Amino acid sequence: MPVPTFSGYRRLTKTHRLSAAGVAAAGAAALAFAVVPGSAEAEQAPKAQALSAKPVAEQHAGSVGKIQKDSLTQQSAEAAKKAQAAKAKAKAEAERQKKAAAEMAKKKAQLAAEAKEKAAKAKAAKERAAKEAANRSKARAAVAPKQYPNNLDGWIREAMDIMKKHDIPGSYEGIHRNIIRESGGDPNAINNWDINAQNGVPSIGLLQVIKPTFDQYHVEGTKNSQYDPVANIVAACNYAADRYGSMDNVDSAY
Structure with a gap:
């Protein structure tokens, strides 16, 4: 049957009240046992919990x-x-x-x-x-x-080139001056009246050289003729160099 209520709450039956009282008493006894000072189990429980928790914490920290x-x-x-x-x-x-x-x-x-x-x-x-x-x-x-003109200038220059090869001294001016005095520049000039002519060896050519002198002072490479203007100049200058030092030093008959 339904439990009667009072002011909106259900009212406990006698049976219910006895059950509740037993449960409460049992709980109080348990609580009193847990907190009673001097109990060995009560003193050891916290220590055991602390000891069991320490290795776990250390292990965790180590990990x-x-x-x-x-x-x-x-x-x-x-x-x-x-x-x-x-x-x-x-x-x-x-x-x-x-x-x-x-x-x-x-x-x-x-x-x-x-x-x-x-x-x-x-x-x-x-x-x-x-x-x-x-x-x-x-x-x-x-x-x-080398080609030389066939005139007095050419004859003198060719003679000087030959004289240079044979180390025979003589300048253009000295040779030209003596030629003009001796023959007037005529290679065929001949003296038939002086002492040489009287002795059978007339003076011949540009520088009026007698045959013995020409033969003695003739320079190899020139023609062997007193009438050849180049041969005549070279032989006469060779003779003048031997006797006077150079044709430049001759100013009269030599």
Whole structure:
């Protein structure tokens, strides 16, 4: 049957009240036992709980420390690895640049050597061409002897070139002056009235040389004739150099 209520609350039956009272008494007894001072179990319980909790805390703290240490070790290893890789890369780049610079220097040196060799070859070729041209000119000069005009000026100049080869002194002025006095510039002039003519050896040619003197002082390479103007000048100048030092020193009959 329904439990009668009072003022909105249910009213406990006798049975319910007895049950509640028993539960309350049992709870109070248990509570009184738990807090009674001097109880061995009551004194040991907190210590046991503390002792059992300490190793767990220490173990937890050790685990955390180990994890942190392992993490730091791994980070340090990775940083060292990266640093080593960067160093190796920098070293490789430096070696590459050094090798490139060495190759560039080698190439420059090679180009400079090639340019120098080319310049030396060009210079040698130029010198060789100049020498060959000089040799050709010399050869042409040897093949074609120097030409002199067939007059008094040409005779004197040709005679002086021969005299130079034989170290015979005499200037153009000294030779010309004596020729004009002796023969007037006539290579066929002959003296048939002086003492030489009376002795059978007349003076002949531009510088009026007698036969014995001409034969003695004749210079090889000239014609063997007193009438030849060049041969006459060279022989007379050779004689004057032997007797007077030079034709320049002759101012009268000699």
